[in-house]
Amino acid sequence: MTRAFYIGRFQPYHFGHHTIIKQIAEEVDELVVGIGSAQKSHESTDPFTAGERVLMVYNALENLPIRHYVLPIEDIKYNSIWVHHVASRTPHFEVVYSNNPLVIQLFREAGVCVKQSPLYIRERYSGTEIRRRMVAGEKWEHLVPKSVVEVIKEIDGVTRLRNVSASDNNSSL
Numbered sequence: 287m288t289r290a291f292y293i294g295r296f297q298p299y300h301f302g303h304h305t306i307i308k309q310i311a312e313e314v315d316e317l318v319v320g321i322g323s324a325q326k327s328h329e330s331t332d333p334f335t336a337g338e339r340v341l342m343v344y345n346a347l348e349n350l351p352i353r354h355y356v357l358p359i360e361d362i363k364y365n366s367i368w369v370h371h372v373a374s375r376t377p378h379f380e381v382v383y384s385n386n387p388l389v390i391q392l393f394r395e396a397g398v399c400v401k402q403s404p405l406y407i408r409e410r411y412s413g414t415e416i417r418r419r420m421v422a423g424e425k426w427e428h429l430v431p432k433s434v435v436e437v438i439k440e441i442d443g444v445t446r447l448r449n450v451s452a453s454d455n456n457s458s459l
């Protein structure tokens with residue numbers, strides 16, 4: 287039995303993440319999805335709360351054919367003990383899938399097997415690009431699973447993102 291770990295901020299969860307998670311599900315028996323930077327919300331780069339992101343990911347993974355867990359993970363100040371921090375909040379896993387250089391480095395130093403997950407059409411599927419579209423009033427709905435559109439509409443997430451982005455801009459004046 288192999289259990290894998292995949293972490294992202296998911297601000298928001300998009301088809302890039304979704305495509306990779308479906309590929310991972312073909313290779314392992316169980317998957318733990320970490321909602322990273324769980325303490326963050328209401329910022330232009332991190333507009334959604336951990337709870338909202340749990341809903342996005344959980345609903346999008348409804349039909350994933352393997353057992354999976356969606357768990358919020360807060361950031362800590364010490365990178366050197368982050369792997370232990372993660373381990374204390376998750377079921378034990380044998381392999382990590384990531385593209386984030388720091389995540390890869392920290393897990394490899396801790397002796398955990400890391401597989402580099404490929405990027406799926408990165409220029410289209412990127413949280414930064416999706417948030418830019420939301421603020422600019424451009425179409426973004428086709429870049430995320432339908433269940434993510436529903437969560438963002440329910441919480442009026444686009445208005446929130448525009449408001450917090452506007453206050454970011456004001457504070458830098």
Ligand SMILES: Nc1ncnc2c1ncn2[C@@H]1O[C@H](COP(=O)(O)OP(=O)(O)OP(=O)(O)O)[C@@H](O)[C@H]1O
Pocket residue numbers: 293294295296297301302303306331384385386403404405406407408411412413414415
């Ligand atoms: N298009 C994509 N295809 C596959 N994996 C992706 C894609 N975009 C991001 N990832 C990966 O998903 C993980 C989590 O990324 P994250 O939630 O930060 O998404 P992001 O799109 O990079 O967001 P942001 O632009 O806000 O930084 C990382 O390992 C990242 O490399």
Ligand SMILES: NC(=O)c1ccc[n+]([C@@H]2O[C@H](COP(=O)(O)O)[C@@H](O)[C@H]2O)c1
Pocket residue numbers: 293294295296321322323324360361362363364365368385386388389392
């Ligand atoms: N010291 C820490 O708290 C620490 C270290 C490495 C990664 N992380 C988190 O892991 C997640 C990695 O996901 P991304 O690939 O989306 O950046 C982020 O939420 C990041 O903050 C946290």
